[in-house]
Structure formats: structure tokens, C-alpha cells
Amino acid sequence: xxxxxxxxxxxxxxxxxxxxxxxxxxxxxxxxxxxxxxxxxxxxxxxxxxxxxxxxxxxxxxxxxxxxxxxxxxxxxxxxxxxxxxxxxxxxxxxxxxxxxxxxxxxxxxxxxxxxxxxxxxxxxxxxxxxxxxxxxxxxxxxxxxxxxxxxxx
Amino acid sequence: xxxxxxxxxxxxxxxxxxxxxxxxxxxxxxxxxxxxxxxxxxxxxxxxxxxxxxxxxxxxxxxxxxxxxxxxxxxxxxxxxxxxx
Numbered sequence: 350x351x352x353x354x355x356x357x358x359x360x361x362x363x364x365x366x367x368x369x370x371x372x373x374x375x376x377x378x379x380x381x382x383x384x385x386x387x388x389x390x391x392x393x394x395x396x397x398x399x400x401x402x403x404x405x406x407x408x409x410x411x412x413x414x415x416x417x418x419x420x421x422x423x424x425x426x427x428x429x430x431x432x433x434x435x436x437x438x439x440x441x442x443x444x445x446x447x448x449x450x451x452x453x454x455x456x457x458x459x460x461x462x463x464x465x466x467x468x469x470x471x472x473x474x475x476x477x478x479x480x481x482x483x484x485x486x487x488x489x490x491x492x493x494x495x496x497x498x499x500x501x502x503x
Numbered sequence: 504x505x506x507x508x509x510x511x512x513x514x515x516x517x518x519x520x521x522x523x524x525x526x527x528x529x530x531x532x533x534x535x536x537x538x539x540x541x542x543x544x545x546x547x548x549x550x551x552x553x554x555x556x557x558x559x560x561x562x563x564x565x566x567x568x569x570x571x572x573x574x575x576x577x578x579x580x581x582x583x584x585x586x587x588x
Contacts, residue, residue, distance in 0.1 A: 364578050377572040377576055378570065378571070379572040379576070380567070380570065381560060381565065382553065383566045384566065384567075428571060431568065442568065443568070446568065450564075451540060454549070
């Protein structure tokens, strides 16, 4: 069945304008917004080089054809990390993004599952969540023992 | 002396009606959002991500943590002129 919404066709959609054959194929990332938000800081830590490359390449030119290679690298790195996260920390990962889904995707309402996920990620994959731009000497907001902004009920 | 219980009927009616309205509204919103509380303060970024979630799972609140997208995802965001098969 054609996967376009509102389509009545029963045959699979054949792309009439495929990419040129010399462009390598990469499988798109299948994670939706909740798991991506949960994994965001770990993607930042794990894929920093590829992400920076892509961002600097886009800075040179906004033409989509200019940064295809860097884009493929970003996609592959993110896919790789999500696979590793599911392999090693599936329970904590699922708990955290399910909590985010129930709380309007706010980090400050889901600190408890986040702490277990951060501990598991550090232990299994050596990745830590760092918030760039935290002023020197100040505790990052995700490590505060008694935060100002929190859930109303415990 | 007889207690004027008829005077308490309006209070009972109000409580029941507020309760019923609130319960039905809650059930309706939860039902529209797959059992989860609805999203609020949705900005353009969230709209874009929820559109992508719909392309991946079929519902704007559907979630999956699969590493690879299902086949057909790459071409699902735009309509092409489809030839009748």
C-alpha cells in the first residue's frame, strides 16, 4: 500500500525521482522525538566530530548537495549510538523517554530516570551528559541536589 | 426535627456535573493522545518533530526507538505525482 497519507493505492510507492546512483545510500534514523530527546546529550558527546563537520560545512553553503557526505556520516553515527544504547541500557533508556513522553518532553520533570540512564551510559559506554555553556564553578542543572524548578509532587 | 436534605440536592448536582465534565474531558484528551497527557506549548520545532513522528509511526504521539526507519520513510514527506498502477 502506498504509504502516503490519504493515498488509495494498494501498490507500493515507487520513487519516480530517485537519487543518482553515485550517491551512497544510508538508512535513515528511525527513532522518534522522545527517544531522540533522551539520547540528545549522548549523541552530542559520541558524534561531536561528525556533527561539528556537518555544521561547519552547512555554514559554508546552504545548498543541499554540498553537505551530503557529512550528513550521511551524522546519520550513521547517530544510528550507531542508538543501536549501542538499546543494546546496553535498554531498560533505563525506555524508562527515560517514556517519562519524557508523559511530561511534555521536559527534562526537569524526569530527573530520576535520567540519573539511572546517565549512570548506565557512563558505566557501559563511557559517555557523560555535559551541558555546554555551564558557567565555571556552577553545578550543572541536571546534577543539582535541590533544584528550584521541579515537579510539584515528589 | 426533619433535616432539609432537599437543599443539598443542588450541591450534589453541581459536584456530579463538574465531576462528569472533567472526567469526560480527561478521557477525551487522553484518548486523542494514546493514553498520555497532551503536549502543550508546542513550538515550530515540536511541530516539525511531531510531523516526523507521524511519518515514522502513523500517529503524532507515536514513539519508537528503532535505529533504522521503516522502508518508504525517505519519500513519505512529500507527495509525488503517482501514476495509477
